Amino acid sequence: MLRPIVLAFVLGTPALADPITTGPRPLYLIDQMAPGPLRDKLLSCAGDPVQRTLFSIGHRGAPLQFPEHTVESNMAAARMGAGILECDVTFTSDKELVCRHAQNDLHTTTNILATDLAANCTAGFVPADGDAKASAECRTSDITLAEFRTLTGKMDAANTNARTVEEYMDGTAGWRTDLYAADGGDLMTHAESIALFKSLGAKFTPELKSPAVDMPYDGFTQEDYAQKLIDEYKSADIPASDVWAQSFNLDDVLYWIRAEPEFGAQAVYLDGSYRIDGWNPDAPETWTHQMDDLKAMGVNYIAPPTWVLMTLDGGKIVPTRYAIDARAAGIDIITWTMERSGPLQDGGGWYYQSIKDVINSDGVMYEVIDVLAQDVGVKGIFSDWPATISYYASCMGLE
Known part of the structure; x- marks a missing residue:
């Protein structure tokens, strides 16, 4: 027997009737902040309604508390104001x-x-x-x-x-x-995620995951795989402007740019070059691709992890050369992932590694988000608990 919420989106009925609410966590984080203009600004929005915003992206839904990539996780993310939801896409036998x-x-x-x-x-x-x-x-x-x-x-x-x-x-x-x-x-299947996200009033950012099997798989090529992802949006009559297809494989992004140019215009290159020994976000000579070269290939969006975009200058969090060069080349930046590291008392872990010396409490989280939004100029932030980002974005009037 289908659960009521599953039945709702299968039948195409609206799944979200509740107003957007962010719960106590945003104000809990603000309470931990040091006094200053940013804290004052965020506190001033405490009584204001939170709007849905494309700046707030549900990373696998809301997996800080809900099982990732489930109906329930994405329902929670949408109810917290996430304007874009993610389905990481892979395939069955x-x-x-x-x-x-x-x-x-x-x-x-x-x-x-x-x-x-x-x-x-x-x-x-x-x-x-x-x-x-x-x-x-x-x-x-x-x-x-x-x-x-x-x-x-x-x-x-x-x-x-x-x-x-x-x-x-x-x-x-x-x-x-x-x-x-x-x-x-x-x-959910990918097609079911499309139906659910549409019913929730959200847009779409599917990620084509690297296969664990050898490709071609039973005649199914990498290009077949990339095309099938796009075809499921076309079959659902979803406009390309509502879809930000992602991949760590640059060849997938270039395929979409070539074969499906309307979707390719918003295809997101998840740059994994930070994994290379000696790679440095402030040393372009260590990068696999320069930003101007990516732009010339037709790449309009790039998405590195948060630490790649931030560094310290005299104890102040500032953009890296990577972030500066991307914006100078006309490439929009999306980043990941807030609320994935647990409490921040001891440096924040992997996502904060480039600024760990100033990460000493959960109160720094909104300082980091503010730098990413205002100084780096990211277009959206993935979060495991979208309420945190939604509150900030709505308070700051971000789309």
């Missing part, structure tokens, strides 16, 4: 597109290991033994779409010290919660 962050993450994001489908997994559960950590690998390409539909979502986590499947599946970080995952979350 029968080449149907579904929403998962990776083709090989079913063992950490769903209940597959507790079902009979565990027998289909690329690598079954292996318990921890001495220094060897517990492991498993379950891919969407291990199962059909019909089988995928029998699964439910869970918080993305694994206990690698586990001796049993139950222990392995019970690894949610203490600063997240399983409160909204007790009954599992409803998984």
Whole structure:
């Protein structure tokens, strides 16, 4: 039996009747801020209604508290004012597109290991033994779409010290919660995500995920894969102006620019070159591509992680050369991901690594967001809890 919220978007009825609300977290963060003009400005908006804004992007929905890429997670993100929602796109064994962050993450994001489908997994559960950590690998390409539909979502986590499947599946970080995952979350196909996001009044940013299988896969080429993603928007009569298709694979972006120029105009290059040894956001000679070269290829949007865009100058957070050069080349910037690092008392972790010396409390979060918005000039910020970004964007009058 379909749950009521799933039935609503399947039937094409509006799924969101509630006003946009951000809850207590934005003001909690503002309360932690040092006194100053930014804190005063944000406090002055406390009684104002929050508007939906394209600046606020739901990263896999709202996975700080809801199982990612589920109906429930995206409903929560939309109710917090996210104007753009994300489906990370991969495919099943029968080449149907579904929403998962990776083709090989079913063992950490769903209940597959507790079902009979565990027998289909690329690598079954292996318990921890001495220094060897517990492991498993379950891919969407291990199962059909019909089988995928029998699964439910869970918080993305694994206990690698586990001796049993139950222990392995019970690894949610203490600063997240399983409160909204007790009954599992409803998984979606990519086409279903389009219907849901449209019913929520949101726009779309699908990411074409790198396959875990060799391509071509049973005759399904990388270009077939990239084209099928676009075709599902065209079949749903979604205008290209409402879609920001993403990929870490520059060839995917260039394919969309060439084969689907209306969609390609807003295609987002997720620049992963920061992974290269010696890469430095303030040293263009270490970059794989210069910004002018990307612009000449037709790339209009680029999306690095937050730390790539910020550095410190005398203890002040300022834009990096990477950010400055992108804007000078006429490339718009989107960035990821706020609310993904847990509490910020000890430097904030990976997403704040370039400015860790000034990250000492959750109160710095809005300072970071303000630098990204006002000094770097990003067009949107992904967040695992979109209320934080929605509050800021609405208060500052951002679209």
